[in-house]
Structures are given as C-alpha cells and as structure tokens.
Amino acid sequence: MSEEEIILPSIASGVKSLTVNDRPMHEFGYNPSLGPHSNEITESSLNILLNRKTISLTPTSTHSIYDRNILGTKKHELSISSLSFLFGEVVSWSHRSSKGIQDLENRLNGLGYKIGQRTLELVKLRERFKNTKREIRLVEMLQFIHSTLWKALFGESANELERSQDINNEYMITDNCPLMAKFINIPKDYGNLNCSALTAGIIEGALDSAGFYAHVSAHSVPTDYMPQRTVFLIKVEEEVLIREDLRGGPMN
Amino acid sequence: MSRSGEEVWxxxxEKINSELFTLTYGSVVAQLCSDYNNNYNLVNKxxxxxGYNIGIRLIEEFLAKTxxxxxxxxxETAEIILKVGFKMFLNITPQVDNWSLDNRQFSLILNENPLADFVELPSDAKDLWYSQILCGVLRGALHMVQLDVSVWFVKDVLKGDDITELKLKLNKILKDEVPAGED
Structure with missing residues (x-):
C-alpha cells in the first residue's frame, strides 16, 4: 500500500476517508482487513443483535394486490349470468335512487366512467405498449377503443366505427349486441332509456383519461335482426379538434 | 339428474372475462360509499x-341448469353451494371448514375472490365488508329453497387477514311460502 491518501471524489470534503485499517464503528460487521474473524459474535455485537428495537417491515399479507402479476396471461373467467345479475341489480338500484330517465342514464354513465379510467390503464399495461407508442391522434385512439379495449372487456371488437359527415366533432361506435345490456328489457314507458349508458361511460372515462375530452351517450338503433343494436355517440370537445388540426388535420 | 359444477361450467x-365484473362491482361499491358519505355500515347493508335481490333470481338459473x-x-347443502354454486357462477371453489357441533353452522373459505381482484381498501374503511354482496346472494338463494340462514363475513384478506372467511348459519327451515322481495 502506498502511503498517499486515496482521493475519493464522491465523498464531500471534511468527511474522513476510510482506510483498510478502520474498524467498524459499532464493533459489528465484516471487516475485510480482519477477514472471517470479524464476524465472530462478541459480547457487544450480541447486545446489538438482541436489544435492537425494530418495526417490522415484512409484508404481513401475501395476498396484497401488489404481490400479484397484473400482466398475468391466464385470465380468470366467470359466467355471464353473474355479470348480468349484478348489472340488473345495479340498474334497478340506480333507478330507485334517480329522479328520471336522464338522471338514471347519468348515474349509469358515472359508474362506467370509473371503469373506463381503470380499464384504459390496465389494457395499455397488458399490451406492454406493444406498438411502442401512445395514441396521440383522435382516430387512432378511437380505433384502439373500438378494437383492443372492446376486446379486453367484452371478448370481441365492436362492430363499426364511423365519423359523422355533417357534424365534424361526432364519431360513432356501433355494437350490434352489447354484452352488458344483453338481458335487460326496457319497459315501453321508459321510451329511449338505454342501459348501455354504462358502456358509454366506460368509453368516456377512457377517452378523458387519454386526454381526448369527449361526451359519450348510448342510443338504441335496433334493426329487425339485432334488437339490441346500440350506437355510442361520441361528441369530441372543441379543443381536441384544434389540437388535431395542429397535428396535421383530421386523419383519413 | 343433477349435474356437477364442473359439467355445468x-x-x-357462456363465459366472460372476470375483469369487467370486478371493475363494475368496484365502481358500485365506490359509488355507494360516496352516496352514504362513507357510512360503511349502511353500505354493508x-x-x-x-345481493338478496340477486339471490332470489339466481336460484332459478341454478336449479334449471343443475x-x-x-x-x-x-x-349436503354446503357441498352443493361450494362445488356447484360458486363454481358455475364465479368459477371458484371455496373450502368448507369449522362445522359447529350441531352441524348448523360452517365457514366458507374463499381462496380467491373475483369481486376483490384490484382492490385496496383505504385505511379508514375498517368497517366495510367489501364483498358483502355475497352474503346477500347466499341468503336470498337459500331463502328460496326454504332455508332461513344468516351469512356474515368474519375475515377478509382486504383487511389484512390471512384468509377470506364467511360464516353461514342455519336459523330454521321454512314452510313452503313465497317470501316478499326486499328493496
């Protein structure tokens, strides 16, 4: 060993630099200059071991959500009946506590909104940013919702995605057989109530979280063969369109 | 001819991804908590x-399919609930344990709980039994087959317990009668 002091640039001046002959401050721990000898338990080190006061930081439950693999490839499945029973009860509970059809739809929309926010995050994470990008264009975002997000939630993509030719901020997603409302039958006197308002809320929640502020509503547009056919009308906020223009005008 | 839960399943x-179910339930509980100003006893109720309203409808599908x-x-009832009921609706098979001496009370132990998949309870929600709806479902469904039971949670992993455990206790066997719906 040279007698020169070793310069340790990462240590602030004033702090004593360590040499190999230094002993641990607490007489405890491995000292390379002594070798295995230094790990012997002496009276003082035993004291430290026995008398230390600690707060346990070991997780007490291994069932915490953070311990589970969120990217899990094995999906848990359950019966569509469970979801339908739950949804039916949710609708009748919302109905009891609402003042009218509009209020009921708003409540359902609000419930869906929370689902949408979380689903967007989950689906994106699962996708592991597969295409190594985020959607920054409105049309791409809508395509993502129409296919990927829809598939994650309902098992298949929605049927159509269209842009209104007359009104430039209106887009439409059509589902011929919406899963959530499959077993819901609307009484005649409830006119234009559509329980897919919850799904509309999901779309709205996802779009808002992604920065594409919009208002989404559900409308029944039945055909002879598809009595449940529902169109989700997406009205995009003005500011989103302005941003689209800055990014090079509307796509397609 | 009765069929096993595995067969029916x-x-x-028709199967769906459980996450939509989980998230929907979560959204409902969150809404209830804000509706009742975090009065968790009212939320449980x-x-x-x-759950009761669901249970009285669900038993019909159960009987028709099985x-x-x-x-x-x-x-026998416990066996059917666990191996057929839970299997066909939630695709899980809980364990039964802790039978009382008179065989009228037992514990259901849920190893997994699709209702609570993405859930973390806030620290002030100690009184909330997050999956309470299950109790109602069991109570409603059994009511329709003339069993008056009490069902309640005793442990929940969401509260830091090591397992999720429900107790089910038979109060009495009802005579044939139509129960009134509960609102």
Missing part, C-alpha cells in the same frame, strides 16, 4: 340487500 355456461335434488342435511 364447461358445457352450459345496502350491498347485502342488493337439476339439483333436495338436500337432506346441511352438509
């Missing part, structure tokens, strides 16, 4: 009564 159940015969003892 495999052959006559409301979840229980929603063709289950009348059970003669609580042990």
């Amino acid at each position: 495999k052959n006559s159940t 409301q979840l229980d009564s929603m 063709g289950a015969a009348r059970c003669h003892t609580m042990k």
Whole structure:
C-alpha cells in the first residue's frame, strides 16, 4: 500500500476517508482487513443483535394486490349470468335512487366512467405498449377503443366505427349486441332509456383519461335482426379538434 | 339428474372475462360509499340487500341448469353451494371448514375472490365488508329453497387477514311460502 491518501471524489470534503485499517464503528460487521474473524459474535455485537428495537417491515399479507402479476396471461373467467345479475341489480338500484330517465342514464354513465379510467390503464399495461407508442391522434385512439379495449372487456371488437359527415366533432361506435345490456328489457314507458349508458361511460372515462375530452351517450338503433343494436355517440370537445388540426388535420 | 359444477361450467355456461365484473362491482361499491358519505355500515347493508335481490333470481338459473335434488342435511347443502354454486357462477371453489357441533353452522373459505381482484381498501374503511354482496346472494338463494340462514363475513384478506372467511348459519327451515322481495 502506498502511503498517499486515496482521493475519493464522491465523498464531500471534511468527511474522513476510510482506510483498510478502520474498524467498524459499532464493533459489528465484516471487516475485510480482519477477514472471517470479524464476524465472530462478541459480547457487544450480541447486545446489538438482541436489544435492537425494530418495526417490522415484512409484508404481513401475501395476498396484497401488489404481490400479484397484473400482466398475468391466464385470465380468470366467470359466467355471464353473474355479470348480468349484478348489472340488473345495479340498474334497478340506480333507478330507485334517480329522479328520471336522464338522471338514471347519468348515474349509469358515472359508474362506467370509473371503469373506463381503470380499464384504459390496465389494457395499455397488458399490451406492454406493444406498438411502442401512445395514441396521440383522435382516430387512432378511437380505433384502439373500438378494437383492443372492446376486446379486453367484452371478448370481441365492436362492430363499426364511423365519423359523422355533417357534424365534424361526432364519431360513432356501433355494437350490434352489447354484452352488458344483453338481458335487460326496457319497459315501453321508459321510451329511449338505454342501459348501455354504462358502456358509454366506460368509453368516456377512457377517452378523458387519454386526454381526448369527449361526451359519450348510448342510443338504441335496433334493426329487425339485432334488437339490441346500440350506437355510442361520441361528441369530441372543441379543443381536441384544434389540437388535431395542429397535428396535421383530421386523419383519413 | 343433477349435474356437477364442473359439467355445468364447461358445457352450459357462456363465459366472460372476470375483469369487467370486478371493475363494475368496484365502481358500485365506490359509488355507494360516496352516496352514504362513507357510512360503511349502511353500505354493508345496502350491498347485502342488493345481493338478496340477486339471490332470489339466481336460484332459478341454478336449479334449471343443475337439476339439483333436495338436500337432506346441511352438509349436503354446503357441498352443493361450494362445488356447484360458486363454481358455475364465479368459477371458484371455496373450502368448507369449522362445522359447529350441531352441524348448523360452517365457514366458507374463499381462496380467491373475483369481486376483490384490484382492490385496496383505504385505511379508514375498517368497517366495510367489501364483498358483502355475497352474503346477500347466499341468503336470498337459500331463502328460496326454504332455508332461513344468516351469512356474515368474519375475515377478509382486504383487511389484512390471512384468509377470506364467511360464516353461514342455519336459523330454521321454512314452510313452503313465497317470501316478499326486499328493496
């Protein structure tokens, strides 16, 4: 060993630099200059071991959500009946506590909104940013919702995605057989109530979280063969369109 | 002819991804908590009564799909609930344990709980039994087959317990009568 002091640039001046002959401050721990000898338990080190006061930081439950693999490839499945029973009860509970059809739809929309926010995050994470990008264009975002997000939630993509030719901020997603409302039958006197308002809320929640502020509503547009056919009308906020223009005008 | 839970699940159940169910339930509980200003006892009660309403409808599908015969003892009932009921609706099979001496009370132990998949309870929600709706469902469904039972949670992993455990206790066997719906 040279007698020169070793310069340790990462240590602030004033702090004593360590040499190999230094002993641990607490007489405890491995000292390379002594070798295995230094790990012997002496009276003082035993004291430290026995008398230390600690707060346990070991997780007490291994069932915490953070311990589970969120990217899990094995999906848990359950019966569509469970979801339908739950949804039916949710609708009748919302109905009891609402003042009218509009209020009921708003409540359902609000419930869906929370689902949408979380689903967007989950689906994106699962996708592991597969295409190594985020959607920054409105049309791409809508395509993502129409296919990927829809598939994650309902098992298949929605049927159509269209842009209104007359009104430039209106887009439409059509589902011929919406899963959530499959077993819901609307009484005649409830006119234009559509329980897919919850799904509309999901779309709205996802779009808002992604920065594409919009208002989404559900409308029944039945055909002879598809009595449940529902169109989700997406009205995009003005500011989103302005941003689209800055990014090079509307796509397609 | 009664069918096993596995059979019903495999052959006559339309399946969906459980996450939509989990998130929907979560959204409902969150809404209830804000509706009742975080009065968790009221939330539990409301979840229980929603479950009851589900239970009295759900038993019909259960009987239609399984063709289950009348059970003669609580042990049989427990077996059917666990291995057929839970399997065909939630695709899980809980364990049964802790039978009381008179065989009228037992514990259901849920190893997994699709209702609570993405859930972390805030620290002030100690009084909330998050999955209380299950109690209501069991109570409602059993009510329709003339069993008056009490069901309640005793442990929940969401509260830091090591397992999720429900207790089910038979109060009495009802005579044939139509129960009133609960709102």
